[in-house]
Amino acid sequence: MLTSKRLRELEVIANTIRQDIITSLLAAKSGHSAGSLGMADVFTALYYEIAHITPETRAAEDRDRIVLSNAHICPVLYATLANRGYLPREELKTLRKLGTRLQGHSNNHFRPDLPIETCGGPLGQGLSQAIGMAIAARGNIQQNNADSEIKLPVWHTWCLTGDGELDEGQNWEAIMLAAKFQLHELTVFIDRNNIQIDGFTEDILPLDSLRAKFEAFNWHVIEVDGHNIQEIVDAANEARAIYERPTIILCHTIPGKGVDFMENRFEWHGKSPNAKEAKIALMELRTLGGQITSEHE
Amino acid sequence: MLNSELYLNPQIFDTNAERLPTRDGYGKGLVELGDTNSNIFVLTGDLAESTRAHHFLKKYPERFVECGVAEQNMMGVAAGLSLAGKIPFVSSYAVFVPGRNWDQLRVSVCYSKSNVKVAGAHAGISVGPDGATHQALEDLAITRVLPNLIVIVPCDMEETRKCTHAVAEIVGPCYFRFERDKTPVITTIKTPFKIGKANICWEGTHVTIAACGPLLYEALVAARELDAEGINAEVLNCHTLKPFDHSTLESSVQKTGCCVSVEDHQITGGLGGAIAESLGAHTPVPLERIGMPDHFGESGQTEELLTKYGMKAKDIANAAKRAIKRKV
Numbered sequence: 001m002l003t004s005k006r007l008r009e010l011e012v013i014a015n016t017i018r019q020d021i022i023t024s025l026l027a028a029k030s031g032h033s034a035g036s037l038g039m040a041d042v043f044t045a046l047y048y049e050i051a052h053i054t055p056e057t058r059a060a061e062d063r064d065r066i067v068l069s070n071a072h073i074c075p076v077l078y079a080t081l082a083n084r085g086y087l088p089r090e091e092l093k094t095l096r097k098l099g100t101r102l103q104g105h106s107n108n109h110f111r112p113d114l115p116i117e118t119c120g121g122p123l124g125q126g127l128s129q130a131i132g133m134a135i136a137a138r139g140n141i142q143q144n145n146a147d148s149e150i151k152l153p154v155w156h157t158w159c160l161t162g163d164g165e166l167d168e169g170q171n172w173e174a175i176m177l178a179a180k181f182q183l184h185e186l187t188v189f190i191d192r193n194n195i196q197i198d199g200f201t202e203d204i205l206p207l208d209s210l211r212a213k214f215e216a217f218n219w220h221v222i223e224v225d226g227h228n229i230q231e232i233v234d235a236a237n238e239a240r241a242i243y244e245r246p247t248i249i250l251c252h253t254i255p256g257k258g259v260d261f262m263e264n265r266f267e268w269h270g271k272s273p274n275a276k277e278a279k280i281a282l283m284e285l286r287t288l289g290g291q292i293t294s295e296h297e
Numbered sequence: 298m299l300n301s302e303l304y305l306n307p308q309i310f311d312t313n314a315e316r317l318p319t320r321d322g323y324g325k326g327l328v329e330l331g332d333t334n335s336n337i338f339v340l341t342g343d344l345a346e347s348t349r350a351h352h353f354l355k356k357y358p359e360r361f362v363e364c365g366v367a368e369q370n371m372m373g374v375a376a377g378l379s380l381a382g383k384i385p386f387v388s389s390y391a392v393f394v395p396g397r398n399w400d401q402l403r404v405s406v407c408y409s410k411s412n413v414k415v416a417g418a419h420a421g422i423s424v425g426p427d428g429a430t431h432q433a434l435e436d437l438a439i440t441r442v443l444p445n446l447i448v449i450v451p452c453d454m455e456e457t458r459k460c461t462h463a464v465a466e467i468v469g470p471c472y473f474r475f476e477r478d479k480t481p482v483i484t485t486i487k488t489p490f491k492i493g494k495a496n497i498c499w500e501g502t503h504v505t506i507a508a509c510g511p512l513l514y515e516a517l518v519a520a521r522e523l524d525a526e527g528i529n530a531e532v533l534n535c536h537t538l539k540p541f542d543h544s545t546l547e548s549s550v551q552k553t554g555c556c557v558s559v560e561d562h563q564i565t566g567g568l569g570g571a572i573a574e575s576l577g578a579h580t581p582v583p584l585e586r587i588g589m590p591d592h593f594g595e596s597g598q599t600e601e602l603l604t605k606y607g608m609k610a611k612d613i614a615n616a617a618k619r620a621i622k623r624k625v
Contacts, residue, residue, distance in 0.1 A: 128371075
């Protein structure tokens, strides 16, 4: 259990990350607002509490691997990295600009300074790469390397995907392979926000029931409120403890979370706020931050 | 005359000259690599035996990833393995890899500069009876266009074995293709093989014949036939399409003044394309292209198909004569 003090700290950080997302998207004049805001709590939990990686260990061979598959939500990744101390906050304003490290879809060209393991963008490609990293952590495809005389670096691989991108067939190829190898070294966070560019996921290409689908594919499934940091951290701990199955953490999130006029509106999937909208959004986020603080006092 | 400095097979023109499948060179090379490097991983999509990757599977099952008939995922898994320090070889038919997973090759491998080695088996029309769907005649075009990717077409079993070793030594993505049928053994263990460096197999002054893959044999037979008619052809083994060896081609055509490209691939986008680009930029001379003339293949025996679509020695010799005629 996180202490209530720590939980409050993390909630404040998540709120700051949301403000940084708005600021960077405003500067970029394009980019994806809804998914970025919706995943701020998961990113906070992952980069501050769950994954075994810090700015000091970012180049370590046994660092946990984090793979962002739906890389269009990279504003939340960049804002999290800035708050966590991997890059200067000022740099967030270079998002999507010529010469920036903060490309429109995150890439791995600035490793190890920026701990971004893969290039994302075209949907459905992250999970396969996460599987490769999880197999590499074993050193071979066998279940155990505990008996091996050679001590290999061990890490956990965390993959983040959207729900819309589960439309891609490549994911289902990957889901079968991870189950084949009983890849318990792999955990996938799915951003179940129910929207994609053209509309609601269940209208575009129905995904439900995701729990039943993943269980049928021999994965361990945990469902969480994607805005409850305690639940997210607990689920990650459970995932680490599960043996002989990879884990899906189905994160039920609200796209555009924290900004009233963006929440649950798929129109904000691929749009950035203008100056007026950003001002309203920032004011709202700051107020919400106050509410969260008061709740835990 | 065969270039003696290359230690080519001296019996190459004999009627009973040795013929071996190029894919055997891949299988052999993989096992040799596995013996010395524990980071080597091999992946396949239900084609272990066809690609000859099964030799590695028998010896190193713990480093063999059978992905099932799921090529998109396979390319991504390979990228993930490489980004975590392994050296994965992706083994499938060239029509599927990179045909089915070009986007994964582009983003997960090439853009990421992942150290993935992609082996396309059963390439070219020479795969024969399986017909058009299985004859990879476009793979070189779609790989050659990708930044960061090295593209190689070895000419025989021995060169495929050497190529398998050479790509493992390079850090970065590589694509190489080979064939199913037995093809003449042109090179020997002593023949030099350096990625990016074309070999002059037969020296001449009247026309340059630049070939890649097993059709290099047809090019050499053509050169010998032309020699008997008093035409001195120079035959290049352009095994590396990217990075392309402009300087060897340029020196050759400066001497000969015309060129013929030879490949088991569409005449656009592959070796013919690379040569046209190179000549256009550096040394414009007449170019004739031997290969598939913007057409799908069909079922048939290899020899029948090569004859029908004009990729035999006599077609190359005729193309050489046309190229010579076009010289100003």
